[in-house]
Amino acid sequence: AQTVTQSQPEMSVQEAETVTLSCTYDTSENNYYLFWYKQPPSRQMILVIRQEAYKQQNATENRFSVNFQKAAKSFSLKISDSQLGDTAMYFCVLHNAGNMLTFGGGTRLMVKP
Amino acid sequence: DSGVTQTPKHLITATGQRVTLRCSPRSGDLSVYWYQQSLDQGLQFLIQYYNGEERAKGNILERFSAQQFPDLHSELNLSSLELGDSALYFCASSVAPGGYNEQFFGPGTRLTVL
Numbered sequence: 493a494q495t496v497t498q499s500q501p502e503m504s505v506q507e508a509e510t511v512t513l514s515c516t517y518d519t520s521e522n523n524y525y526l527f528w529y530k531q532p533p534s535r536q537m538i539l540v541i542r543q544e545a546y547k548q549q550n551a552t553e554n555r556f557s558v559n560f561q562k563a564a565k566s567f568s569l570k571i572s573d574s575q576l577g578d579t580a581m582y583f584c585v586l587h588n589a590g591n592m593l594t595f596g597g598g599t600r601l602m603v604k605p
Numbered sequence: 606d607s608g609v610t611q612t613p614k615h616l617i618t619a620t621g622q623r624v625t626l627r628c629s630p631r632s633g634d635l636s637v638y639w640y641q642q643s644l645d646q647g648l649q650f651l652i653q654y655y656n657g658e659e660r661a662k663g664n665i666l667e668r669f670s671a672q673q674f675p676d677l678h679s680e681l682n683l684s685s686l687e688l689g690d691s692a693l694y695f696c697a698s699s700v701a702p703g704g705y706n707e708q709f710f711g712p713g714t715r716l717t718v719l
Contacts, residue, residue, distance in 0.1 A: 525704025536607070537695060537710035544705065583648060587704035591661035593638070595648040 494519040496586050498596035505574045506604050512559075513569045513599045515584030522546075525587040526560065526567045530580040531598075540582070543567065574603045608632065609698050609711035617717045623684040626714045630677055630698030636660070637679040638699075638708060639671055643692035654679055655702050686718045 496517045505511035517526070528540040543551045543560050550558050555572045571578055584596040608631035618624055630637050639651040641664075650663035654673035665671075668686075673679040683690060693713045699706040 527704075535693065535713055537697070539707055542704075542707070591653050591702050592663060593650040595650070597647050 494521075494586055494588060494592065494594045496584050496594045496596040498582075498584055498599050500599045501597070502600045502602070504602040504604055505571075507574055507576060509574055510570060510572045511574055511601065513571075513582055513584075513601065515567045515569070515596055517565050517567060517584070517586050517594075517596075519565075519586060519588060521588050523589050526558075527585040527587065528556070528558070528567075528569045529583045529585060530578075531583065532577075532580040537583075541569065571601075576603050576605060579603045607709040607711065609696060609709050611694075611696050611711040611714050613714060614712070615715045615717075617719065618686060619719055620686055620688060622686050622718075623682065624686065624716065626681040626683070626694055626696075626716070628679045628681070628696030628698075628711060630679070630696075631709055634698035634700055634709070635677060636699045636702050636706070637673055637677070638697040639665075639679070639681050640695040640697065641692045642695060642713075643689070645689075646692075651681070653702065660702050683716070688718050691716055691718045 524545045526543045541553045541556050557570045559568045581598045586594045610629045612627045636655045638653045642648045651665040653661040657673050671681045695713045697708040697710045699708045
């Protein structure tokens, strides 16, 4: 069975500052994908960033970047220049080769003006 | 707007009843995923279909079933409902199965079991 753990239930950051959300996972597979999704108060799930496990290079999407440590099974999300619109619940997700998806418990991020 | 539609938006029913949730994927997407988001269980993957066939099964209860029709819309059937089935049910679609294909989520159906 695969597991995903987000150890920070809640975090806050000042607008324009940088924040890092943690995620650790466990899987016996070698090929898988990792995602960060955000869920703002509207409840709409939105893809933030995606990482393929066979790629060593960390994914980046504008202000969002990840630190993927495959051996440590760690996948943290860094948000730079935080904006008020980044306020949301963030989920770390593991998608394995068999199309099984496992979600972390989520981190609620509050960006303060 | 993701292009994925779900109906109804809200559903209130009683224990023991049966309900059907409907999902229409984005135009061109052949794969549909169902998820349950509840306060105590968090977000859970239920089941995935691709072009009418079941491709992966997650934590879906035996009381729940799903199917994908030839026009690619999908329905999730929940029967013998219990209080604990109250949750937000999401549908997502992608072009094909596999983590390399982005999933687009619908707005969800809020189910309340009284």
